[in-house]
Amino acid sequence: MVWIVDDDRSIRWVLEKALARAQLPCRCFASAEEAMAELARGEMPGVLLSDIRMPGSSGLELLRVAKARHPDLPIIIMTAYSDLDSAVAAFQGGAFEYLPKPFDVDQAISLARRGLQRGNNGATTHHAAPLETEILGQAAAMQEVFRAIGRLSQSDATVLINGESGTGKELVARALHRHGPRSAGPFIALNTAAIPRDLLESELFGHERHAFTGAQSTRRGRFEEAAGGTLFLDEIGDMPNDLQTRLLRVLSDGQYYRVGGEQALRAEARIIAATHQDLEQRVQDGLFREDLYHRLNVIRLRLPPLRERREDIPALARHFLAGSARQLGCPPKHLTEECLAVLQAAPWPGNVRQLENLCQWLTIMAPGTRIEIGDLPPEMQPVARGGTHAEWQILLARAIDDRVMRARGRLWGDFSRGFETTLIARALAVTGGRRNEAAQLLGIGRNTLTRKIQELGLETTQLNKES
Secondary structure (H helix, E strand, O other): OEEEEOOOHHHHHHHHHHHHHOOOOEEEEOOHHHHHHHHHOOOOOOEEEEEOOOOOOOHHHHHHHHHHHOOOOOEEEEEOOOOHHHHHHHHHOOOOEEEEOOOOHHHHHHHHHHHHHHOOOOOOOOOOOOOOOOOOOOOHHHHHHHHHHHHHHHOOOOEEEEOOOOOOHHHHHHHHHHOOOOOOOOEEEEEOOOOOHHHHHHHHHOEOOOOOOOOOOOEOOHHHHOOOOEEEEEOHHHOOHHHHHHHHHHHHHOEEOOEOOOOOEEOOOEEEEEEOOOHHHHHHOOOOOHHHHHHHOOEEEEOOOHHHOHHHHHHHHHHHHHHHHHHHOOOOOEEOHHHHHHHHHOOOOOHHHHHHHHHHHHHHHOOOOEEOHHHOOHHHOOEOOOOOEOHHHHHHHHHHHHHOOOOOOOHHHHHHHHHHHHHHHHHHHHOOOOHHHHHHHHOOOHHHHHHHHHHOOOOOOOOOOOO
């Protein structure tokens, strides 16, 4: 039996009908209180799907009560507020899976089947302290990152984060630390590409007094500083080969020596590494040790570039504009819809960091609180060939972003058909329905135009007018 708990009647109806088609019996509840009352009477579902935000008790409260009574009950948390804290709280509370809305119904049914077949294997209840949300993202790729952080919240496994520069790799590393079992310990970050080669060994492992010229006193290294916590090694792909060898030995043996030291020290830090490079390719090129790569690549997280999560740009921009306004002590500025459309169509080679920098620039430089397209810096101005604003491309990009998840698998057909239909219809309207002229206007053959008209269903009295 599948229980559905959601105050939204339409969600209950859709899931109930889908479960019925899948021949899975279900019961629906409009509130967490109703479901908890049934649990108190001794009733138990095979799997429970619950919304997270409802009037009265929340889905997380229902999760707590249900797991206390039935530790192995698979519980799937649904929410339209898909932020990192919700995902982590759900998994730390023992959720079997986390399903952001709007979801694909087939995916929900598949999760319900998995829950019924396999169960939760007894996750331990552990509530997360409320934290300020630092990572924003409604995009599917970011939801996968949130899920991973949630699943890793009770593990100190080594993690390798892949992502282009500016995607927020250190933010994710900090979230893994803050939501993990070592959160009470320190978080120490070291950018291995930013430290000169001859100083990196000392930075990592520390040095003894007089170990080298200028070493006037004993110095603790980052491994020692991170004991009991997390050591984040950013841009690990740029680490020199001899340091790779020393790091491998630390990861293998669990101990290390300060530079010039003779006493072995215990390595007690969790390692999270990050790189923008393709480590597999660097291994093949002989630039990165294969054995170290496998030591680091226990859990792999990929951060998507901003161009793959354009639907997150409005929320990110609002967040950064509000933050810049707080720093400067001024009212926050707001982007017009047209300006947002331009930002959503931009290439963003610098990713989220570039967007953050832009918002800081706008907070300082834009003359009013309402930010128009003309307020953007010159390099962000949407200019097409010929020097005019490429408004149709901006609108097209925005339309695609709006439908990219809801129309998965149909985007090419839907948009290409719509584009061709509009293009041919407008050409025929300009030529008064004369196909020869329309074909010349479009730069295609008369036979091609006729075939397209038939394929697209544009055969009407007006469009059949012959020249």
